[in-house]
Amino acid sequence: MKIETVTLREIQMPLVHFFETSFGRVYSRRILLLTARCEGIDGWAECVAGEDPFYSSEWIETAWSTLKHYLAPVVIGRPLAAAHDVAGLMAKVRGHRMAKAAIENAAWDAEARQKQQPLWKLLGGTTREIQCGVSIGIQDSIEQLLAKIETELAAGYRRIKVKVKPGWDLVVLERIRSRWPDIVLSCDANSAYTLDEVEHLRKFDRFQLLMIEQPLWNDDIYYHARLQRELRTAICLDESIRHARDTAAAVETGACRIVNIKVGRVGGFSEARKVHDVCQANNVPVWCGGMLESGVGRAHNIALSTLPNFRLPGDVSASKRYWKEDIIEPEVEVSAQGTIAVSDQPGTGYQIRQDLIEKLAVRKETIDS
Numbered sequence: 001m002k003i004e005t006v007t008l009r010e011i012q013m014p015l016v017h018f019f020e021t022s023f024g025r026v027y028s029r030r031i032l033l034l035t036a037r038c039e040g041i042d043g044w045a046e047c048v049a050g051e052d053p054f055y056s057s058e059w060i061e062t063a064w065s066t067l068k069h070y071l072a073p074v075v076i077g078r079p080l081a082a083a084h085d086v087a088g089l090m091a092k093v094r095g096h097r098m099a100k101a102a103i104e105n106a107a108w109d110a111e112a113r114q115k116q117q118p119l120w121k122l123l124g125g126t127t128r129e130i131q132c133g134v135s136i137g138i139q140d141s142i143e144q145l146l147a148k149i150e151t152e153l154a155a156g157y158r159r160i161k162v163k164v165k166p167g168w169d170l171v172v173l174e175r176i177r178s179r180w181p182d183i184v185l186s187c188d189a190n191s192a193y194t195l196d197e198v199e200h201l202r203k204f205d206r207f208q209l210l211m212i213e214q215p216l217w218n219d220d221i222y223y224h225a226r227l228q229r230e231l232r233t234a235i236c237l238d239e240s241i242r243h244a245r246d247t248a249a250a251v252e253t254g255a256c257r258i259v260n261i262k263v264g265r266v267g268g269f270s271e272a273r274k275v276h277d278v279c280q281a282n283n284v285p286v287w288c289g290g291m292l293e294s295g296v297g298r299a300h301n302i303a304l305s306t307l308p309n310f311r312l313p314g315d316v317s318a319s320k321r322y323w324k325e326d327i328i329e330p331e332v333e334v335s336a337q338g339t340i341a342v343s344d345q346p347g348t349g350y351q352i353r354q355d356l357i358e359k360l361a362v363r364k365e366t367i368d369s
């Protein structure tokens with residue numbers, strides 16, 4: 001297998017509803033799609049870097065230029081036994097994991113298409129039906145948030161996650177719990193708190209949350225371990241987990257009891273599997289995080305979610321929650337039981353709507369050496 005060219009495209013897609021976290025609000029996505037042409041077969045992937053360097057230091061412009069100047073040139077024309085080899089070629093570049101994941105995942109996509117195998121099988125997946133939750137952003141009022149939760153529960157989603165930050169936390173959780181005492185509920189702080197707020201964070205224990213996601217600094221493991229000892233509620237790490245070694249450190253120190261795996265955050269499918277395996281060996285359940293992906297990234301998240309230790313509902317929800325029209329066919333649909341049926345078709349089982357992508361593209365560049 002060999003990657004001959006890499007094509008980068010930026011498409012712009014307005015969200016059906018804005019999405020707000022503790023670091024800001026987004027109305028429309030700028031999405032970087034990558035196509036790796038491998039011996040006549042195109043592999044597609046989405047780079048999950050955001051519009052701004054707020055969730056992580058990567059953003060669409062750093063991803064684009066790192067892919068163009070460093071990552072595509074080291075993989076193009078090199079013989080590969082399999083997509084798995086791509087990560088090693090890019091190892092000299094430090095960080096830039098979301099950019100790296102885009103190339104590696106496009107190679108996996110191409111390999112699955114070339115072998116006429118479902119991507120989920122190639123990855124070692126076992127589950128045929130994945131469990132879905134939703135992540136609901138900060139709203140203008142608690143009433144609006146409650147209305148959204150009601151809609152998502154009626155749609156069948158199995159876990160509700162709400163974003164929290166100082167000033168939008170205890171009162172919000174209290175209102176949700178008094179209305180729905182028994183739903184599976186969790187919250188995500190996206191690093192909005194510090195260790196000075198341990199007493200405050202302890203009050204989250206009242207709400208029987210499945211987890212509290214990333215309460216402290218995005219680059220921290222040690223202080224999360226200190227915090228976890230003070231809380232009954234399980235901590236789940238998202239931002240802090242960059243690779244399998246972080247995962248081992250987090251598990252060993254007791255910094256979390258649950259791990260959110262985002263394939264882009266850890267640098268691609270190979271590392272995502274290693275993170276998964278470290279967690280599995282230590283009996284730490286994982287779930288698949290989301291980055292407001294288009295269907296291209298969403299399809300890859302679905303494939304990853306078939307691995308056996310994805311034991312909790314992921315932030316993998318239906319296309320229509322995000323987009324008026326998605327760029328894959330069929331769109332991702334979630335059953336009334338809150339599940340996605342995984343396709344047996346080769347590749348992801350979703351077709352790329354290339355005509356629509358060309359229409360949405362605002363920038364395109366092909367790298368061939």
Ligand code: OSB
Pocket residue numbers: 055134135188190238289290291292293315316317
């Ligand atoms: O922290 O999980 C997060 C979206 C963008 C950046 C970070 C996060 C999120 C979400 C949305 O929670 C998950 C989704 O529905 O794609």
Ligand code: MG
Pocket residue numbers: 188190213214238239260289
């Ligand atoms: Mg998160």
